[in-house]
Amino acid sequence: MxxxxxxxxxxxxxxxxxxxxxxxxxxxxxxxxxxxxxxxxxxxxxxxxxxxxxxxxxxxxYRSADVGLYDRRNYKPVKHQEFCSSFQIRQRYWARNYIGWPSFSQRxxxxxxxxxxxxxxxxxxxxxxxxxxxxxxxxxxxxxxxxxxxxxAYRVMCLGCKSNYDRGYIQEKLKDTNPNFKEDSGIIRPDGDVEISTERLSEFLPPTCDNCGGILKPDIVFFGDxxxxxxxxxxxxxxxxxxxxxxxxxxxxxxxxxxxxxxxxxxxxxxxxxxxxxxxxxxxxxxxxxxxxxxxxxxxx
The missing domain is CATH 3.40.50.1220 (TPP-binding domain)
Known part of the structure; x- marks a missing residue:
């Protein structure tokens, strides 16, 4: 043919x-x-x-001309050290990821x-x-x-005790702890998160480990790691x-x-x-x- x-x-x-x-x-x-x-x-x-x-x-x-995230807007990815050391950074990341996950996971x-x-x-x-x-x-x-x-993005790990979680389980956990947190998903990023207004971020409760209460992080190599x-x-x-x-x-x-x-x-x-x-x-x-x-x-x- x-x-x-x-x-x-x-x-x-x-x-x-x-x-x-x-x-x-x-x-x-x-x-x-x-x-x-x-x-x-x-x-x-x-x-x-x-x-x-x-x-x-x-x-x-990220980088394609006219359509990549870096080309279309002033997007700064999360850095590993910032995520580990700052509650506000984790709060922002998980809030965006929570809203973006339903659409991202259906791709x-x-x-x-x-x-x-x-x-x-x-x-x-x-x-x-x-x-x-x-x-x-x-x-x-x-x-x-x-x-x-x-x-x-489909796996989540505890930085303390190293427990592993399925991202779908974490989504349900976030839904239970943030029942009134709703936003439009907007543009999805390659790692699954989206843009959310600054005013709403302070209301969001990020997830913690079921076993030790430690910090949960997607099993993703962030910038700087x-x-x-x-x-x-x-x-x-x-x-x-x-x-x-x-x-x-x-x-x-x-x-x-x-x-x-x-x-x-x-x-x-x-x-x-x-x-x-x-x-x-x-x-x-x-x-x-x-x-x-x-x-x-x-x-x-």
Whole structure:
């Protein structure tokens, strides 16, 4: 089937959100053949994904021109040390997260997530998926081997006794302790929180640990924190055992992702990037395709 006809079929049966997708080039036959050859020549591929693959699911990224959160408004992410040391910061974070959670948790995988799942479970091309995202969409799509580099918004941990909680349980707990706290969800962020008026924040009671009364924090690597060493080691092991690295929807601005590319290049792995905008590694890799991941991947897998 000619790729233009196939693309029309895909668009007809797989709707996607364009609100947070930046302007992008149309996929060409050369793009398809180039990426198809890269994937075809790979036997054990590590796939690294960023916020750009979830924009079609209605979750904005941070840095894309015109539609990313940093580009549209003066957004400052929560820093790890501030969250741990300030009750007001925790109060603000949990209030926003509480309002944003119902919408965030209902987001569903898109063409990219399902294509990655097919590359892993049907075509046996992927050894592991490493994602910078905390939205759980790879698991919802059916991927099996996934490393959540920056953690998951679906888990909550106690900073004191290290107890773990499901985020859905914490939502019910917050609902019980804040029965009159209601706001419109507004724009959802990649980590699930939203904007809330300052006046309302002082009314909100953040959650505490059932076991010790300690501070509860989403199991997410906040800015200023480090990716756990066992997680880094697992990524490096899979990278060294594989033959190629495919980067999808990431600007590679965060060093925890960029160093994976550096490691791949140091060990002579084949590296390809599919991303609409520029990335930190554009000058380092031989193959960069500037198209929407959700448009090109279904045409191949």
């Amino acid at each position: 000619h790729f233009k006809l196939l693309n029309k079929v895909i668009q007809r049966y797989h709707s996607f959100s364009v609100q947070f997708v930046p302007k992008h080039n149309s996929v060409s036959e050369k793009d398809i053949e180039t990426l198809k050859e890269f994937i075809g020549n790979s036997q054990k591929m590590l796939v690294l994904t960023g916020a750009g693959i979830s924009t079609e699911s209605g979750i904005p990224d 569903q995988p898109n063409n990219t997530h399902y294509s990655i799942k097919n590359l892993e479970t049907v075509h046996n091309k992927i050894s592991i998926v490493v994602t910078q995202n905390v939205d759980n969409l790879h698991f919802k799509a059916g991927s099996k081997e996934v490393v959540e580099l920056h953690g998951s 480090n990716v756990p060493r066992p997680r880094v080691n697992l990524v490096n092991e899979n990278l060294l055992e594989g033959d190629s690295l495919l980067i999808l929807g990431s600007s590679l601005t965060v060093f925890s992702a960029y160093r994976i590319v550096l490691k791949a290049l140091e060990t002579n792995k084949n590296v390809a990037i599919v991303n609409i905008g520029p990335t930190r590694a554009d000058e380092l890799v031989k193959l960069k395709i500037r198209v929407r991941c959700g448009e090109i991947l279904p045409l191949i897998c």
